[in-house]
Amino acid sequence: MDFLLNEEQEMMRKVVRDFALNEVEPGAAERDETEHFDRSLYAQMAEMGLTGIPWPEAYGGAGSDNLSYAITVEELSRVDASLGVTLSAHVSLGSYPIYGYGSEAQKQKFLRPLAEGTKMGAFGLTEPYAGSDAGGTRTTAVLNGNEWVINGNKIFITNGGEAEIYVVFAATDKSKGHKGISAFIIEKGTPGFSFGKKEKKLGIRSSTTYELVFEDCRIPAENLLGEVGQGFKIAMSTLDGGRVGIAAQALGIAQGAYDKALEYAQQRVQFGKSLAEMQAIQFKLADMATKIEAARLLTYQAAFRKDKGLPYGKFSAMAKLYASDTAMEVTTDAVQIFGGYGYTRDFPVERMMRDAKITQIYEGTNEIQRVVIAGNILKGK
Amino acid sequence: MRIVVCMKQTFDTEAKIALTADGLIDSTGVTLVVDPYSEFAVEKGIQFKEKFGGEVVIVCIGDTQAETAIRQCMAMGADRAVIVTDPAMDGSDQSATARVLAKAVISQEPDIILGGFKSVDSGSAQVMLRLAEILNLPHVNVVTNIEIGEGKAIATRELDDGVELVEVSLPAIFTAQQGLAEPRYPSVKGIMQAKKKELKRLTLADLDIDPTSVGPANAKVKIHGLTLPAPRKGGRIIGGEIPEATADLVKALRDEAKVI
Numbered sequence: 166m167d168f169l170l171n172e173e174q175e176m177m178r179k180v181v182r183d184f185a186l187n188e189v190e191p192g193a194a195e196r197d198e199t200e201h202f203d204r205s206l207y208a209q210m211a212e213m214g215l216t217g218i219p220w221p222e223a224y225g226g227a228g229s230d231n232l233s234y235a236i237t238v239e240e241l242s243r244v245d246a247s248l249g250v251t252l253s254a255h256v257s258l259g260s261y262p263i264y265g266y267g268s269e270a271q272k273q274k275f276l277r278p279l280a281e282g283t284k285m286g287a288f289g290l291t292e293p294y295a296g297s298d299a300g301g302t303r304t305t306a307v308l309n310g311n312e313w314v315i316n317g318n319k320i321f322i323t324n325g326g327e328a329e330i331y332v333v334f335a336a337t338d339k340s341k342g343h344k345g346i347s348a349f350i351i352e353k354g355t356p357g358f359s360f361g362k363k364e365k366k367l368g369i370r371s372s373t374t375y376e377l378v379f380e381d382c383r384i385p386a387e388n389l390l391g392e393v394g395q396g397f398k399i400a401m402s403t404l405d406g407g408r409v410g411i412a413a414q415a416l417g418i419a420q421g422a423y424d425k426a427l428e429y430a431q432q433r434v435q436f437g438k439s440l441a442e443m444q445a446i447q448f449k450l451a452d453m454a455t456k457i458e459a460a461r462l463l464t465y466q467a468a469f470r471k472d473k474g475l476p477y478g479k480f481s482a483m484a485k486l487y488a489s490d491t492a493m494e495v496t497t498d499a500v501q502i503f504g505g506y507g508y509t510r511d512f513p514v515e516r517m518m519r520d521a522k523i524t525q526i527y528e529g530t531n532e533i534q535r536v537v538i539a540g541n542i543l544k545g546k
Numbered sequence: 547m548r549i550v551v552c553m554k555q556t557f558d559t560e561a562k563i564a565l566t567a568d569g570l571i572d573s574t575g576v577t578l579v580v581d582p583y584s585e586f587a588v589e590k591g592i593q594f595k596e597k598f599g600g601e602v603v604i605v606c607i608g609d610t611q612a613e614t615a616i617r618q619c620m621a622m623g624a625d626r627a628v629i630v631t632d633p634a635m636d637g638s639d640q641s642a643t644a645r646v647l648a649k650a651v652i653s654q655e656p657d658i659i660l661g662g663f664k665s666v667d668s669g670s671a672q673v674m675l676r677l678a679e680i681l682n683l684p685h686v687n688v689v690t691n692i693e694i695g696e697g698k699a700i701a702t703r704e705l706d707d708g709v710e711l712v713e714v715s716l717p718a719i720f721t722a723q724q725g726l727a728e729p730r731y732p733s734v735k736g737i738m739q740a741k742k743k744e745l746k747r748l749t750l751a752d753l754d755i756d757p758t759s760v761g762p763a764n765a766k767v768k769i770h771g772l773t774l775p776a777p778r779k780g781g782r783i784i785g786g787e788i789p790e791a792t793a794d795l796v797k798a799l800r801d802e803a804k805v806i
Contacts, residue, residue, distance in 0.1 A: 180732050227733070
């Protein structure tokens with residue numbers, strides 16, 4: 166067993182950290198304040214090849230691995246969780262289903278521009294009446310000649326509005342429940358496809374979250390992803406991988422808040438000594454650092470297993486569950502260490518605490534993660 | 547066009563410098579990076595290659611740790627590298643460094659030689675100029691721009707009160723100042739390819755250099771001691787009502803700080 170990253174993974178961390186510190190961190194607070202998504206940062210990530218890290222070069226990707234991808238999301242989220250989730254949703258949710266289930270033609274047409282970053286991806290599963298219970302999907306798809314006609318609404322869609330390519334799930338046979346769901350690739354600009362409400366959120370405010378509205382939206386028959394009725398399986402396997410991205414995002418948030426708190430604790434003097442000299446704060450820092458390290462090992466393990474082709478669904482659920490709870494705890498403690506200053510928007514830990522909360526909710530609430538973990542354990546997996 | 551870039555690995559500019567008990571710089575736990583001035587040179591070299599074709603060869607003196615810095619230059623786009631690693635080099639001064647670099651650089655038959663005008667650590671700003679003297683090549687120091695022509699180049703050189711345009715025949719040596727080129731972030735593909743690129747490891751013997759001619763015994767410069775800068779004192783907040791506080795401030799600026 167080897168706990169060391171290889172030379173490329175170490176270099177990835179360094180390069181992405183440099184990029185994050187120089188290009189991403191300076192505007193993060195303002196983008197959060199104004200709820201502004203900065204597409205030029207995405208374009209810079211595309212130039213660096215970050216938009217297609219794990220995909221083969223044949224599809225415009227960088228031919229790297231999921232661990233490097235996780236490190237990238239972690240490093241971005243360390244300074245700006247909004248940009249972290251933008252990349253995570255683009256790669257894990259928008260691109261993976263096409264890589265995993267798309268035909269060769271679909272991969273060339275859709276995965277390539279996603280990997281090269283000329284386009285952005287998103288994933289439309291959640292509906293007003295189908296969140297954790299994806300089987301309750303009410304959006305419908307009906308084959309009419311050589312076109313699918315899509316009707317319905319998707320909500321809380323990360324990268325909504327900004328993304329050009331959407332993997333959308335719709336019921337093709339309502340009588341079959343979750344076995345009657347199919348996946349489709351729908352492009353922005355298709356008649357009948359529009360954007361509804363833009364969500365105003367507690368955190369990750371500079372990533373866009375929109376409602377997708379489909380009203381007799383006609384897409385070519387060849388935009389069916391995988392087979393008819395395979396949608397639920399595609400969605401679940403996509404989320405298995407997506408959880409690695411969210412675990413990495415949560416890990417990055419926790420690390421970022423911890424770094425700020427540690428620095429502050431060493432500088433802030435009260436009663437004639439620094440906070441870091443006080444045992445109450447030392448114990449807090451020790452707990453924060455320990456939990457972050459545990460979250461990191463779980464997250465990297467899940468990515469590593471995916472890279473090795475080993476089953477990883479249980480591991481990515483554990484990583485997402487633990488890393489997101491860690492992010493919430495660590496950011497809360499970081500605000501506590503900063504005291505009154507931590508509660509203001511003059512210091513970044515306030516934003517990090519708001520950003521952390523969503524990681525316990527999306528890509529499966531942490532209650533659902535426990536369902537997934539228990540399901541795996543009880544099946545002996 | 548063959549572009550040789552002399553690259554030095556240095557301490558991260560944000561590293562906290564500490565001294566050991568015997569007064570030397572403590573390198574424990576310090577992150578090492580491509581020296582920022584070397585990095586400007588590497589970027590310019592890659593830009594030349596992209597414009598004129600050819601290859602970028604990194605030349606470096608250092609131990610195995612320096613290979614990380616070399617791989618980073620390769621990830622940016624450098625094609626191959628030569629590293630001179632020899633325990634005899636420990637404690638060598640700029641004169642010995644330049645002599646060793648000269649042999650390594652000239653073996654590559656360069657059209658252009660680039661390097662940082664100084665490094666952020668020892669900052670002697672000597673090595674590249676000594677290299678030019680040893681190789682008897684024209685050089686332009688502290689440049690912010692280089693225009694390549696037929697067998698010649700015009701470089702923009704920073705002066706205290708302006709700039710100077712200097713024309714030299716090629717091959718020539720140029721030393722980078724901030725502004726020569728903005729280093730790119732290596733791409734993921736670049737990082738993936740870096741490990742596959744050729745890294746030639748040489749010793750002093752491979753370059754026909756007598757190991758006893760370098761090292762501290764042959765240094766022309768002797769460092770007598772190192773001290774850390776005095777810690778900065780905290781600021782002072784002048785309190786009270788504004789009219790009195792203003793008067794106190796003016797008095798402090800005039801009598802204590804002596805700036806007005």
